[in-house]
Amino acid sequence: MALLEVRDLTVVFERKGEAPFTAVDRVSFDVEPGQTVGLVGESGCGKSVTSLAIMGLLPKRGAKVSGSVQFEGTNLLSLSDKGMRDRRGRDLGMVFQDPLSSLNPVIPIGLQVTEVLERHRDMPRRKAMVEAADLLDKVGIPDPGRRLTEYPHQLSGGMRQRALIAIALACRPRLLIADEPTTALDVTIQAQILALLKELVRDLGTALVMITHDLGVVAGLCDEVNVLYGGRVVEKAQRHELFAQPRHPYTHGLLASIPRLDAPRGEKLVPIRGSVADNIPWEGGCAFAPRCPNALDVCRQETPAQDDLGGGRLLRCHNPVRPAPAEEVSV
């Protein structure tokens, strides 16, 4: 049985006087123990809302969550507030995008690490401090004893993200959700943080849900990738297959818009036209059709169903990109 089974997860935002907005539409995916699964897409495609829904962090009023999120056989969506609170931080950890604003500015780093240890592992403060120093050491923060007494603004960006990862992993959760953990960092630090995450999830056997818009991150980290568009999974594949043979025009477009070092000189990047903001709802056609180079008439009339292509590969498209014959892609 999978560690996390997300089935038909749907999030509808309802506001008085406005039409309800479906941010996440029947998203399903599994995460096996120790596996790294990517959720990929542009801003506004529902990645973050999916993660917040799994963690039960969406506001009670205004957001309607349906479907099921089975974590080790328990439906997280049906848990009480208290039940969910006891699991957060202990069974499920989360790392957010902006490391500075995710840390409490008026509390030293040490107390923010010990807080979660005291909360879930009933450690006394002194013992938790020793453990906290170990944790900071483990995520590669030098001189952890001193860093524990420092405040978030005294740490560098990379250091802060390391501290957040230490906090999220303090209780050894079986699942870690990382919501764009490298977006606010510069490129060299990004690489370090990704390497750290990779190493930690391997050593601790933690399953990782990686939320990102950066296909480079996916290439380096994820076993399985879900590409989201307009709140739905449009393509799901193993990492290698996805990069070797993207079938959905959206995935294809995302890959084509990445600059490559091995591309011939002078070759232009191919952007995806338009932006997510002008997408249409999925009813009566494909949401991606207005931006799709492959769009046919049927794309604007019928909502594409999700086809199982075998080998764990799912696709939602009327006119997919033809698999390129035997192109060697190294990732």
Place this chain on the structure above:
Amino acid sequence: MPTPTTKKERIDALAESTSDSGVSLAASAWKRLRRSPVFLVGLVIIVLFLVTAVIAPWIAPHDPAARDLIDQVVKARNEIPPAQPGYPLGGDQVGRDFLSRLLVGSQQTLLVGVFATLIGLVGGLILGTLSGALGGWVDSLVMRVVDVMLSIPQLLLAFGIGALFAKPNLFTVILAVSIVQIPVFARLLRGSMLAQRSSDHVLAATALGVKPGPIVFRHMLPNSLGPVIVQSTLVLATSIIDAAALSFLGLGNPDDTVPEWGQMLGNAQTVIDSHPALAFWPAGCIILIALGFTLVGESLRDALDPKNRR
């Protein structure tokens, strides 16, 4: 305390020392304040008045209640005794030493200011925390009450509350002035609590399973206090003025053997044409101490502004 050497010792030491929050915010604010002339001027004024209030009974040349110069008043047909050796500011209408009254009067004024601000602050903290942390109908209820109180001019409301008491005394003055300040603090704190509630670090703490209690008192409240601290120095200034105004209008302590600046100012009203000095000194003192607190408050506001922080 010996300097800890081993890692273990150091961690033990810091486990004890890191329990109070906000150190860094205060430290970085202090760094900037030390170099601010506005702050230093305000601080000097406040310290001067505080020291005066504390040592007033010893430095006052005469008993502020004793009618030492009553003979002069009677002899000159209710004339006010002028400045003379031993009485540098002369006497008041009943022959008491004016300088002594002015010095001892600082005690009452500062007492009212400080306690009124403290009570207002505590009341505002309770209401603002309830409102900002619970939200919903509690928030609506508290905020409507606050709205009603804020819709009445502050001073007028203080007069109204002060007039409710048949026998005004020091305590009723403090109460009247402090109740008026509660909605100001409550509104301010609620606003910054709401901003905190939707902040990333509160979401991150929630994602770690931190319970609602610590979320409010460890993550939201300490981060919301900056504006409230600034406001309290400004409220100190206004409550001193409000208290003086209450005394001036006879809603203060009726026992005039205990001098108070507002009351002295009120007494001087009838003779202000012939003896403006009797109004000048207490009024000047009120303005000066209010200015001192305002200067400190303004520079604190700048120093605590997160936009200036680094």
